Amino acid sequence: MPEQANNKKRNVSRREFLKIGGTLAAGLQVGAAAGAGLAAGKDPATHTGWQHLGDNIQFVDRKPLEIDGNPYEKVGRARRPEAVEQIFDRQGLIMRDMMKSGRNEKTPRAIGDIPPESQSRQSPAGSGQMKFPARDQFADPLGSFYTEHPDIYDLDKLRMESIMPKRMKDMAKYRNYYTLIESWSGCWGTSEPIKGPPEKSDFQISNPMMGNTKLRDPVPFKSTALASKLIKKITHHFGASMVGIAKLNPDWCYNYGLRGSKNHGPYEVPKHWEYVIAFGVPHQWEQVNSNPNCGTSFDAYARATIAARRLENFIKSLGYPARRHSPMDGYDLIAVPILVDAGLGQQGRHGIVITPETGSNFRAAFVTTNLPMEIDKPIDFGVNEFCSQCKICAEICPSSAISFGPDNKDMTTRGYRHWEINQTSCFNYWMQSMGGLGCRLCLIACPYSRKNNWAHSLARTVATKDPSGLTDRGLTWFQKTFFKSPEAVEYLPPPDGRFATFREPPDWLKAKNYLDIDICDPTKGE
């Protein structure tokens, strides 16, 4: 009997041990799940910015997403873009006409013509106050453009008369706060203009030892598929995170301002621009999250540009004509539809491309050539349907440039149906923002612009494969409900807003952490 009792006692104590041990182990395992989650979230390797997306990180298999046919529906007479439709070029035309007007009528000089060091002396209330000429005072093409688009005239007038002078005042007050982001943004500057028209510059290779030399005879490839494979590999090695190849649709080429040409008017698209290699990189992760007022475009611009120069030289060194089109060296073509044609992504509600890897966080460059290559197909991973119901970019846009429309069925640009934004309103906010100039808020607020950790990969995968759209709606609700960010108005200058940023800027972009200067912090209402 005592032996039985002892056995029972031993059994009980073993069972007690298992019970306590099991409970403890369960607690530890839940703790381990928390720790592992924390590590997965913090892991910098999951950032979808260029510093962690080196070469050859095009990690989404596009084959199952490919579609046949044209990704853009033709809905009328297609035509190429004119200078007045492109906001930067229109700004140039405005300055030109205002300068003329200034010379003729002795009105004050235009703001863009004033050297930066003397801008601060031009008080908006003083002699520097500019007057935007009446619509009929502008020469063509601006004059007729404004007659056709009076809403754009009003927005341009607002920018030139109110927004830009206000920005100068804001700069004078807050510039010190943005010292580091301005330096970080400015340091990427690099440009090398195209020096001749396509028939000349595309057929010459720059050699530092020998100057410009003619191309050798084209080196034949074993097949177009191998040519495509090699070019993509090389482009990745030159610094591009994503690469695709398409046949160039001439409708995507500007109808003016061919770089290197003395003729700034319309031109025939060169015949040797048969193919276009489209590629690019995302922005650095921390700073793109600090948009609009503590971010920059120039980090990704510069990297994409350098890859373009290298690729242009590589193709030329094989004997094929080539021309780069890049953010720092300029474009002769419009980026978004070519990226779509090349299967890198789809156009979103905010007008720019959403890639399956880095979402809207992507800056593009191109090389046009006649090197025969196998082309990629456009892809469809549900962006159109997602953008129709999401509208996060429209809600957060401080310039109200992005449409809230239910779809893009009524949006037609130069004969093609696709999402479009009010470029002028968008640019008018650029002219109000601080830091590295520009906005980019829609790039980072887009739900596709997320990290590549397990949680976001899972969400992306499920959303792409769910035809019902329930996952899309659930994820949008989730982001709107749980991921709080400042309201649109908070990104505006004081007193309406506080120059907010989407996420807190990283420590290394905060001037107060490093510089011994007086700082006026607008985010704190100073």
Add this chain to the structure above:
Amino acid sequence: MITTLELFVFLIGGFTGLIVAGAIAWTKDLGLKMTWWKWLLAALWYILLNFFVFLDFTLIGEGESGAGLKLLFVQAIFMIVLLVGLVRLLGAGRQKQP
């Protein structure tokens, strides 16, 4: 060479064994009449708990603390509701220990 990940997986494996053994001991002590589907439901609840914790802390780790904590709160309520249902289900037909 043993890496941190291998050590982590080894420890988690050990914990899982102990948890299973502990769960069996608990059911015996509590006099629960377990069937395969009851075990399955209990295991699913536990896996879901770990999944939610993993998800919430991933969000916290990537700098979205607000989203992670709010989600943790919502999921905690959801898991408690599920736990109450599970306990009632497991306790059905329970034999009281002498």
